[in-house]
Amino acid sequence: MHALGTHLLIDLKDCNPEVLDNLEEVRDAMVSAAKEAEATIVDVSFHEFNPIGISGMVIIAESHLSIHTWPEYGYAAVDIFTCGEQIKPMEAAAYLIERFKCKNPSVIDMKRGMLSVNGEKLPHKITGSHLQAVSR
Amino acid sequence: MHALGTHLLIDLKDCNPEVLDNLEEVRDAMVSAAKEAEATIVDVSFHEFNPIGISGMVIIAESHLSIHTWPEYGYAAVDIFTCGEQIKPMEAAAYLIERFKCKNPSVIDMKRGMLSVNGEKLPHKITGSHLQAVSR
Numbered sequence: 001m002h003a004l005g006t007h008l009l010i011d012l013k014d015c016n017p018e019v020l021d022n023l024e025e026v027r028d029a030m031v032s033a034a035k036e037a038e039a040t041i042v043d044v045s046f047h048e049f050n051p052i053g054i055s056g057m058v059i060i061a062e063s064h065l066s067i068h069t070w071p072e073y074g075y076a077a078v079d080i081f082t083c084g085e086q087i088k089p090m091e092a093a094a095y096l097i098e099r100f101k102c103k104n105p106s107v108i109d110m111k112r113g114m115l116s117v118n119g120e121k122l123p124h125k126i127t128g129s130h131l132q133a134v135s136r
Numbered sequence: 137m138h139a140l141g142t143h144l145l146i147d148l149k150d151c152n153p154e155v156l157d158n159l160e161e162v163r164d165a166m167v168s169a170a171k172e173a174e175a176t177i178v179d180v181s182f183h184e185f186n187p188i189g190i191s192g193m194v195i196i197a198e199s200h201l202s203i204h205t206w207p208e209y210g211y212a213a214v215d216i217f218t219c220g221e222q223i224k225p226m227e228a229a230a231y232l233i234e235r236f237k238c239k240n241p242s243v244i245d246m247k248r249g250m251l252s253v254n255g256e257k258l259p260h261k262i263t264g265s266h267l268q269a270v271s272r
Contacts, residue, residue: 004206004209004213009246042183045179045181047195055195055200056195057181057195057200059183059191061185070140073140073249073251077248081204081213110145113147113206113211113213
């Protein structure tokens with residue numbers, strides 16, 4: 001079987017709360033994680049909430065990374081959704097576990113878009129030489 | 137048990153390909169879905185890829201909605217991640233199924249951040265009167 005997307009659902013418990021509450025740290029960690037995965041970054045959007053917590057997205061040509069942090073619980077929910085075979089989402093996950101000083105991580109690897117059941121590969125829309133993101 | 141977040145993983149097969157390939161339609165559908173869920177929209181970012189396909193995120197005060205479309209397969213992968221009890225993510229999912237004319241949807245409801253095991257509710261960071269998103 002072949003899927004269009006790989007989706008890592010990453011629950012990070014027992015992280016360093018100070019890192020999770022620092023907008024610049026969280027944004028830099030997520031952007032760096034995208035680079036660890038060898039993704040092509042298209043857009044970055046991070047927001048801090050009152051009184052506490054950060055939400056952010058990194059849109060990549062190969063799909064996205066997202067994070068929501070609860071510093072008060074030392075917890076962050078991260079998703080890394082990728083397509084294509086060039087990209088390395090698990091390296092991004094490992095990077096974030098280290099960066100957030102997470103002592104209790106879990107990673108679930110889900111396949112999205114299981115459209116082919118006879119083993120053939122589905123061509124995916126992003127190939128290096130054809131990549132062209134249009135922002136509006 | 138009580139979780140911080142509700143995460144709907146939505147696979148939409150057999151959708152109308154023309155809708156999935158129309159940036160304005162996809163963006164409007166996702167923003168409207170966020171409103172159906174009674175979410176507070178913080179940021180919106182949508183991108184069209186060459187030759188085909190759209191990726192987009194709606195960051196909401198209560199977390200996010202994301203979509204990646206493969207019009208060539210009539211397929212879209214949608215995620216709706218929410219926290220709090222006021223919000224109605226399943227209504228957003230139903231709205232998108234209708235909007236994309238999806239004939240073969242699946243919705244998985246995952247709980248994220250299962251930090252409380254003794255039944256007590258965890259207060260969440262977003263409450264209506266304290267909501268204040270800071271964009272930088």
